[in-house]
Amino acid sequence: MSGTTDGTGDGTGDGTGETTSEGQDTAAGGGDGNTQYGRKKFSRSPGHFADRVTADGADGWPxxxxxxxxxxxxxxxxxxxxxxxxxxLGLEAALSLAVVDPIQDDxxxxxxxxxxxxxxxxxxxxLSEAYDARETxxxxxxxxxxxxxVPTGVLVTNDYQRITLDLxxxxxxxxxxxxxxxxxxxLREEIDEVMEGVFRDVNNGVYRAGFATGQDEYEAAYRDVFRRLDELSRRLADRRYLVGDTITEADIRLFTTLVRFDAVYHGHFKCNRNKLTEDPVLWAYTRDLFQTPGFGDTVDFDHIKRHYxxxxxxINPTGVLPAGPDLSGWLAPHHREQLGGRPFGDGTPPGPPPAVEEVPPAGRP
Structure with missing residues (x-):
């Protein structure tokens, strides 16, 4: 995520790599950082630093x-x-992990x-020090x-769309x-097609709604979000996963928005036609993934709520942190296994996360 922005231009909120309606790139990247919003239409740009870490080291990063x-x-x-x-993928020992504070300063x-x-x-x-080491x-x-x-302290990539595919x-x-x-x-052609719609209307759509600066802009994004969610609900009514009978990158990308939906997007971003828990198919689908090793054990609801x-x-000038929603339902039976499917295909579930990477109790259901 890139761009600390609050929609008023004081640099205290969330951007995620957006481009203004006039095409000026205001934040390259996939997540929150240092960007300020003015009165421009929200859209998202790709990562500015798009080098790849590859098996052959073609970009200089083997x-x-x-x-x-x-x-x-x-x-x-x-x-x-x-x-x-x-x-x-079990890359914990090969690719070390740094977790930043959910609250940013300037x-x-x-x-x-x-x-x-x-x-x-x-x-x-x-993290800006690694960016400065790459480009002063x-x-x-x-x-x-x-x-x-690690040896040089230089940023290699912030290309959020490519990082996971390369992993x-x-x-x-x-x-x-x-x-x-x-x-x-x-299945890549179908996965790519599904992911493109999910990205445009769901992953990015909730941000377009949340940071809209006009009623028409907000309502257009709102309609896109729920039109796509309704389509996905119909798609998942009789199939366990989005593409094929195993978990794919498409499921990962949809899950990361759905798991945040009731906690922040429903109220904070005004995507409030209904909650995730009010769509039986999507709620069961998301619980199924949440209870799958590798998904829910990475989710920290405390960090999510405190950041947004x-x-x-x-968007929230009072700084009041909601006490809800109730998280106990995340562990309720989902019954999606009745649809068949093999979560890991011919593979196996990952083991438990390393102790140093466990989510603290405050962030778990």
Whole structure:
């Protein structure tokens, strides 16, 4: 996520890599950072730093165990994609993890959750230091997810759309035994088509609604969100997963928005035609994924709520943090297994997360 913005231009909220209606790139990246909103229509741009970490090292960044550090916010849906993929593929030992504070200051993402307020591996206090090491004076947003080269401290990529696909297709030599194929070649065309609609109308649509600066703009985004959710609900009524009979990248990308829907998007972003819990199909589908190892064990509802409600001061100027919603329902039976499907295909579930990566009790149902 990139762009600390609140919709009023004071730089205290959420951007996620947006471009103004006049085409001026105001924040490159997939998540919250340092961008301010004016009175421009919200849209999202790709990551500014689009180098790839590949098996052949074509961009100068070869896959290597221990060389790179993945920097995420557990609040950010774009970063959560990478968290889930890394867990499912068993890359914890090969790609170390840094988790930033969900609350930003004027220098954006901070390592204040770590002892001394400094990342223990990179030795920096702010993710912006890795950006500066890559491009001095870079004017765009400081976004997550970000992959940083540990030996040099230089940002490699913040291309949130590509990072997870490369974890699946380029890091195969370091996958755990039994890792699932999250982007099977025979289904890629259909997966890409589904993901494009999910991205435009759901992942990005809730932001377009939440940061709309005019009624017509808001209502158009609102209609897109629920039109697409209704289509997805019909699609999932008689199939367990979005494409094929196993979990794919498409499910990961939809899950990261749905898991946040009632906690923040329904009220905070005014996507309030109905709650996720009021759509029996999507609610059961999301619970099914949440209860699948690698999904729910990466979700921190405390970080999610504190980021959205306390950082987006233009939307929530009082800074009051909602006490709800009740999280106990996330662990209720979903019965989606009756539809068949094999969550991991010919593979196996990941083991439990490393102890240092466990979500604290305050963030779990």
């Amino acid at each position: 896959v290597a165990a221990g060389r790179y550090r993945l920097v995420v916010s557990r609040a950010c849906p774009w970063a959560s994609r990478a968290l889930i993929s890394r867990r499912l 220098r954006s993402w901070r390592f204040t959750l770590d002892p001394g307020g400094k990342d223990p591996v990179l030795g920096i206090r702010f 004076g870079y004017p765009g947003g400081v976004s997550v997810p970000a992959v940083v080269d 699946v297709t380029e890091w195969t030599a370091l996958h755990r035994e039994g890792a699932p194929d999250l982007y099977p070649e025979a 409600y306390l950082v987006h001061t233009g």
